[in-house]
Amino acid sequence: MKEEFYNDVALLDGLSEGDHRASKVIYTVYYPIISKWIFSKGGDAESAQDVFQDGLIVLYQKSKDPEFCLTCKIGTYLFAVCKRLWFKKFQQKHYQYELPVDFSDEAQPVTGGLQDEQQDVAYFLEHEHNYEVLQQAMKELGEPCAQVLKAFYIEKKSMQDIAALHQYANIETAKVQKYKCLGRLKKIYFKLKQ
């Protein structure tokens, strides 16, 4: 665990390690700026929180990617991501027609144009959609299964704890059960997706 977060590298490291203090620093420093921008676009506190949270998820996922080497300030990246996310939300929620989005004041031709935040956001939104389907599937899956999967994949509990919690005879049984549940979840998930 890092003791201090006096620069972007430490912050990014802390974030990738799941250190809550790192996200706290990022929130404290950047949320006021980003929310202000969202308010200026007509958003409310709730949507500002949502956009910031989604932006931070994008940054968190990038921070865990060993290939990721941020070449600008965290704030610059985060703001660009939030801006794009906001426009996507704005388009979806408030207007049904295509809103002409002006990105002219942004880094226009990013070299190669591929590894920029636009792609990261598109990737995120795709997963966001799957996430909603997944939540619905989890609901339909029913209790013991959903709990086992949630404990293992989302809360990252160990199989040992899970076996004890759900009173499986041993870890092996718990594992077999977990994979069976995963198989059922998969079926429901793709039935919903059709």
Next chain:
Amino acid sequence: MLNKYNIEEWAERYYNRQLTREERAEIDAILEADAVLRKEWNEAMEVLSALAHASDAEHIRQALQSARQPQRASGRLVAFIRHNWKTSAIAASFALAAISTVQYMNSSKEMGNSKSKFTQLSREVENIKNSQNSLIKTIEDKTLTPRSPEPPQYDLGGTGFALTNDGYIATNYHVVTGTSDISVITQDNHTYNAVMVGYDAVLDLAILKITDKDFKFGKSPVPYNLKYQDNQVLGLKVFSIGYPQDNLVYNEGYISCERGYQGDSLSYQLEIVANPGQSGSPVIDKQGNVLGLINGKKSNTSGTTYAVRSKALLDLIGRLPDHIRITPPRSNAIARLERTEQVSQLKNYIVTIKTVK
């Protein structure tokens, strides 16, 4: 091995990269042959990726929830926020203002670009002199007359810096490789002979010793220290002084990646102007700590430069035979000085290195 009953288990291990290369190849082959299994497999992968995303989202949701709570964190963190939120906010707003010019790129992608190459920065002294002469001529009469070739006195040159006051010098291996005739020219224009006492060709580092027994760089010990710094240097402002020409030249820049050329972990990537002859120039932070020495640049860019870390240099010093006593400079006498004063104290300890091949 993989079949439709254990597909979830294999998919999970595949997703978490827990398989050996052979197992992966085997699975790829099975999936290639079996379209039904492949569909199931892809579905399992998508569910796993959705679960991973859910986990990330949940983690951040909780982190933000605790961040929104009234300040309950450790004193240090509160102190950080209390002391730095203003500057951070200002810095952030500058960063936001600069958004129109900032470009993101993926380092590995950039590095993988086969067109970019690594150029070592030793200079061909005579070539530079000649081209400078020709430049002057062009300005004078607009005609480029063929130059009369003078017999070169020195072939190649680089920069070095003092490790100890009694004449141990660090430079790049490529500056002094392939020759036994090494001359060191100090700031006051004296030329001394030097020998190489240690090197590492892979790290591109060499340690020289001025052969004159009574030689001293100055009256006081070396004023900077070698800093063994592993991380938290990204974006750090640095400066460098070296001899791309016959006079000392100062440059400023920053560390742009913690890895060097093609991900080399014993190097840094810098954005700093560097010209031939600056190989071996120290890379110094604002407190006067030497973080590394410049050894090359990317050939298709103007400012992207690479530097070997001080860590590698300290390792090399540690590996030298016992009779060579180098105590790496530890004290730092220039930490609190203005930059101009720092440079004027440093310059006595920076030398030109010239070799005949």
